[in-house]
Amino acid sequence: MPDPIDWTEWYEMTRSQPPNDLLVEALSHAKDIGKAIDIGGGALKDSRLLLQKGFDVTVIDKSPLLEKEAGEIKNPRLHYFMTSFEDYSFPVEEYDLASAMHSLSYCDPVYFDHVITNIKSSLKKGGIFCGQMYDSCDQWSKNLQAHRTYTTADQARKYLSDMEIILFKEEETEKGRTKHWHIYDFIARK
Numbered sequence: 001m002p003d004p005i006d007w008t009e010w011y012e013m014t015r016s017q018p019p020n021d022l023l024v025e026a027l028s029h030a031k032d033i034g035k036a037i038d039i040g041g042g043a044l045k046d047s048r049l050l051l052q053k054g055f056d057v058t059v060i061d062k063s064p065l066l067e068k069e070a071g072e073i074k075n076p077r078l079h080y081f082m083t084s085f086e087d088y089s090f091p092v093e094e095y096d097l098a099s100a101m102h103s104l105s106y107c108d109p110v111y112f113d114h115v116i117t118n119i120k121s122s123l124k125k126g127g128i129f130c131g132q133m134y135d136s137c138d139q140w141s142k143n144l145q146a147h148r149t150y151t152t153a154d155q156a157r158k159y160l161s162d163m164e165i166i167l168f169k170e171e172e173t174e175k176g177r178t179k180h181w182h183i184y185d186f187i188a189r190k
């Protein structure tokens with residue numbers, strides 16, 4: 001299904017931004033610098049950090065813009081696949097870190113459970129899963145854009161209940177933002 005969102009502007013805006021703070025924090029909990037997956041990597045600001053830290057990085061994103069972004073990073077430790085999370089065959093017990101920064105809410109709700117299960121099973125024991133889930137009070141839920149998945153705090157925690165939750169932070173604010181945010185930041189260990 002074609003993506004109803006044109007990501008060009010987002011990519012332009014974020015390409016030279018620093019990596020997501022939540023990923024920086026998650027890295028302080030990573031035991032091994034081995035393999036990482038950047039799920040919905042966008043303009044790759046987080047993949048760049050992971051490469052710098054020494055990870056072998058797989059990035060998946062369904063946007064055709066991915067090819068150009070990845071092509072500009074000349075690093076043999078970067079592997080990229082233009083695919084959706086719903087379709088990607090996540091390998092089992094492969095990654096030390098799975099990062100899904102501001103991307104999971106774009107998953108087709110029908111496949112959300114399946115995608116979360118696959119992400120968790122792709123982690124090695126001790127591996128870190130970090131990212132955000134979005135609440136239905138987040139302003140983006142009012143947009144009629146297809147395939148967005150929203151959770152309550154309880155649901156978000158339940159998705160992580162078979163992991164050690166290192167951080168679970170609810171953020172609801174408009175301050176300094178262009179919209180009403182209501183999200184759950186998380187860092188969890190398998």
Ligand SMILES: C[S@@+](CC[C@H](N)C(=O)[O-])C[C@H]1O[C@@H](n2cnc3c(N)ncnc32)[C@H](O)[C@@H]1O
Binds near residue numbers: 063
């Ligand atoms: C808000 S951007 C976040 C990008 C990046 N993680 C960041 O923090 O800048 C969401 C990204 O998810 C990707 N995306 C959306 N739905 C997807 C899906 N179903 N499968 C894979 N990627 C998806 C988009 O192409 C976009 O690059």
